[in-house]
Amino acid sequence: MKKAYHLKQLYLNSFRNRSRASAINSLKSLPGVVEIRDVVDCIKRIYTTIPTDIEGILYPKTLDEICNKPSKFFRPSSIIEELNWVLAYMRGHWDTLEWFSNKKIDFENYFLLGDYTQCHSLLNEIKDKIGVSLWYYEAKSLLFEYEGKSKDGLTYISEILHECSNNNNYLLSLLYNLYERCHKRVSPFKYDEDLNALYKRNRTELHEDYYQYVLYRLNYYNQYQNTDLSLPIMFESLSALVDRYLMVVSIIKSALIQIPDDTIIRSKGCYLYGKTKDRALISVMALGNRKIDNYVNESIIRMLDSYYSGNYSQCKEESVKLIISNPTCCFDACIFYVRSLVYLKKNFSIPFIEHPDAPVNILCSKIYNVLTFKNAHDNLYSLYQINKNLYSFQIASAIDNFYKIESNEKVDVHQKLMGLTYFDPLFSRMWENSDEAVSYIERYENSVDSSLACQVWKKRINHEKVNTQNLPLHVVEPINAEHYYKEGKYEEAFNHAKTLYQSATDFVPIRQTAVAKMIDCLFQDGKVQKAITHYADYYVKDLASVAKVDTTSIIRFLQDNLYEGIRRNVDLLIFVALTCNDSVDKSFVLLELCEIKNVRYPSGLIDVLPIQEYGKEKLELLFSLLNDDEILKHYSTIDSFKDRLSERKKILQYIISLNTDKKELYQEQLKKVEDALLVYNLSKNMDESKIYANEEAIINYKLSEIDGLYSRYRMLVDTIVQQRKNIFVVNFDNSLFFDNEAGYEEDQKTQIAVKNNGLYEVFNNLYSEIREQFLYSDYGLVAYLSTRVRHGELESLLRPEMAQRNLILQIRDDIYVNDIFWSNTYNLNRTERTVVNDALVKFSTEFDNAITFLIKQKLQIYDFKEKPEGLFKYDVEEKEAAIKAMEIGLTLVMNNDSKEHFIQSIFTWLWEKTEASLESIRQYIDHEFTKEILSSISTLESTIKDYLPDGHARDGMLSQIRSATEAISLKIQKVSKWFYVSHPKLEDVDFKVISHQVYNAVKYSNTNSETDDQLSIKGDTFKIKSVYVMHYADILRNVITNMFNHSIDAQDGKRHFGLDINIEQDKVCFSFVNDTSQDPEELNAIIKRKLSGTASALGEGGSGIAKVKKILTRDLNCAKNTICMKAEQGKCITNVTIYLDKFKV
Secondary structure, X not given: OHXXXXXXXXXXXXXXXXXXXXXXXXXXXXXXXHHHHHHHHHHHHHOOOHHHHHHOOOOOOOHHHHHXXXXXXXXXXXXXHHXXXXXXXXXXXXXXXXXXHHHXXXXXXXXXXXXXXXXXXXXXXXXXXXXXXXXXXXXXXXXXXXXXXXXXXXXXXXXXXXXXXXXXXXXXXXXXXXXXXXXXXXXXHHHHHHHHHHHOOOOOHHHHHHHHHHHHHHOHHHOHHHOOOHHXXXXXXXXOHHHXXXXXXXXXXHHHHHOOOOHHHHXXXXXXXXXXXXXXXXXXXXXXXXXXXXXXXXXXXXXXXXXXXXXXXXXXXXXXXXXXXXXXXXXXXXXXXXXXXXXXXXXXXXXXXXXXXXXXXXXXXXXXXXXXXXXXXXXXXXXXXXXXXOOOXXXXXXXXXXHHHHOOOOOOXXXXXXXXXXXXXXXXXXXXXXXXXXXXXXXXHOOOOOOHHHHHHHHHHOOOOOOOOOOOHHHHHHHHHHHHHHOOOHHHHHHHHHHHHHOOOOOHHHHHHHHHHXXXXXXXXXXXXXXXXXXXXXXXXXXXXXXXXXXXXXXXXXXXXXXXXXXXXXXXXXXXXXXXOOHHHHHHHHHHHHHHOOOOOHHHHHHOOXXXXXXXXXXXXXXXXXXXXXXXXXXXXXXXXXXXXXXXXXHHHHHHHOOOOOXXXXXXXXXXHHHHHHHHHHEXXXXXXXXXXXXXXXXXXXXXXXXXXXXXXXXXXXXHHHHOXXXXXXXXXXXXXXXXXXXXXXXXXOEEEEEOXXXXXXXXXXXXXXXXXXXXXXXXXXXXXXXXXXXXXXXXXXHXXXXXXXXXXXXXXXXXXXXXXXXXXXXXOHHHHHHHHHHHHHHHHHHHHHHHHHHHXXXXXXXXXXXXXXXXXXXXXXXXXXXXXXXXXXXXXXXXXXXXXXXXXHHHHHHHHHHHHHHHHHHHHHHHHHHHHHHHXXXXXXXXXXXXXXXXXXXXXXXXXXXXXXXXXXXXXXXXXXXXXXXXXXXXXXXXXXXXXXXXXXXXXXXXXXXXXXXXXXXXXXXXXXXXXXXXXXXXXXXXXXXXXXXXXXXXXXXXXXXXXXXXXXXXXEXXXXXXXXXXXHHHHHHHHHHOOOHHHHOOXXXXXXXXXXHHHHHOOOOOOEEEEEEEOOEEEEXXXXXXXXXXX
């Protein structure tokens, strides 16, 4: 009593002598929950507003109520103090929180089962009783999204934001981020990246701590291990009571995930469970060996036992019961349901028939596709999307765990285990001590009848061997393999894993487990080369089986040891090309293999790697990996883009000749390479221009993550056009987060900017992302600019003009080396040497500085802070972007165009900005830069004239200076010509030349169809207008390809064609004939159907002949052009007529 009295007096004095906020914060240092309550009860008799000051608004009726509360924070001392503080003021609310925790589980279950009507009823009930919260708005947004009412969700959140335009804290930004996370088409990886970028603007310790909190709050499963867990409790204190409660539960579990034997944290969790009976805290109770009502669920045990015994029909039945009764707490039931289907060799069927589109059915479908390796990558991506949507659900930890395991990412097993809400032998993995782990199982084992799962798990914990007679091999062999692995007997472990693989020909997950263990055993046993060979072999014969192999450890080992002791062979190259992220490593291994095989170029490997030795499948894999621009770009003897294309052409022609299932894919790739080569060969500006960005590669490889953002943009366009209303959004750039450099213990200025130009905001994000990839990706403008201009080419063009005339000094160790040439050649005296050397040092400095300034400052992307001199400018004003957003949006709506059209529109805009930037660069080079270079030469000339005595040396130098002035001017003009966009400017092309080029390209790519026939072109040749060159190449390529595809071999084993082209005065007539075995009547019907319209020509996979018809009339801009085909007497005859009035120069 005396101690309690002194505490109360001490803190009463604190309130008299300190600011209210500081005095309240000091209460957190009290030793426990009871002490805090007692002192607060005493203080509130005198300071009656203290409860409100401490608690804030627990049950807000509108979001505006809690968004208006300003913040002032004191840095927390410990997680225990923060927990005590919150638990202390939650008294009197335990019944409400218990009610809410049950309703939350009910909501999640109804949602997962697709009963959205019940979900709405529950949300209304919750709002009526306890008001709104961030949890409530997130749940509401999720409902809109999954009901197919995204536009309603958009306008709903827009109205909420509008109501809270005047705000004083950060809650509105959290709401908006949560709303974005609820989109079904959220781009999950971009969401992660954007969060990291958006809030990483730390200026004070408070900013840094807030950044930790936001990442924890919005991206928990990627952040919980990197957070000071006292911070989220403090920052969440502005939210509604239920938000704070959910945060406390999350923090307790996160602390125990990292340190399971933290008895103080466990006691806090158990105390909270005692008050709320929240199922989310059951794992805390189990960890603390506390008594838990209804902890053992017999359906779960029956499901596990039937699975371990191989009774998959019963396992399936028990799984369905669990899925239907409590899906949010039983994610593993979904996995066992799917595994049962797989082992029963059944196709997928939904577990919950009442609502076929229920999220739980979608989850099971995705899991099935992953475990059967049916488009596994895309299905894993979808699961990651779904998990972002369901982050606040009990089921989320298990989905995250499954995604990471199947994606072969590092997994924290404790994180999933702390999400379990029923007894499961798996939970024993929370204990490192095997006796404690077994004790956990035995504590509950008596509640069930002789559980097989429990017996197996006890043996697994103790690394004991398991009898193979009574259990399926997929249960036994992993345990036995692990038994030997733990003992360091890697060969025995390998053999058990091999047996497992051989037993599982139909079951992908088992094969993956087996191969991963086999390769790991080889690696741990020091047999690295053999591990690499195994990986390559299994990749070729069973692609799905290598998905779980720990390739990261092997690659790290290779890199750390500089590949020492590893044979440079095909398997190593395949392994590195498949698993290493560094293109330089891939090129290095490729180069060494080429050197060993004594070939100069990668395509040379074709002749030295016999199919008989390596097998067709492995060689197909190898060369398909080498058909990669990035690998070839870093290969030291391949100097140019054209050389890379030539290499790829040879490689693709070889792969096509292997005649594998992917032949059509390779032929399509070859067509693109040949088109690029044709453009390169016929272009008059490709060598001059250095400005290029590979749009196709950017679209294919760098913009997959904008789908979610684009769908929101389209939704906004549709909403604005249809409803004629503004959409309010959060503008993060103009928001204030603890501004004015305010830190802890100071009044904060925080205000979230709400703007009514939602379309602009989303469009600007899209533009920024596409611009980022257009400029900075591997295929972007900067990469090509660096390769073609910055990395020495500009200096190597200009400096030699002076060096070959001995007018510029060499640099060694950042110092100019004194002149030798003039001094020795003309035997200069000391004074003359000094004059010449000083003049050359001054000139060399000015010359090099001018080039360096051009490269390092001018030829850069403009940035206000980092590169203020940069001449490549891509920033846009808000008004300009808003107009462009609506302009492109209306075009999309009117023409029902696609995302690809949108991207192309942005590319066009970016090229327009590039053209404007290039004009500025050319102006700078032609004027300021040229003037600076010529001025430095003029100064050198004047110095030599004025200070070097008459004689041969003076005459010689002045002669070289005059020569250099003219030469350097020409070279600068050439540099200026680099700065044009590489949209190839095709020349007018000779008709006969291009006809033979295209024919031969098709002929040599069809290596399985041999012919000796050549084009026969009669008449005088002419020039095709440049604008029609590529269209003509497409026509001829499609016709010739069609002949190869649909002709037959003659008796001599070759194809025979009639290939006659007649050039007349006003037209060109093509008469092509090939043999065919098809019935003439059937073939003529097919021809008629294909030529009856051009619909099929508009798709990528349309008929080649239909495309020819479309190109002839539309692209060649001549309605008179024709194509006619007919079949008769075993021949297919194709006649094409092209009129020359527009086609010919």
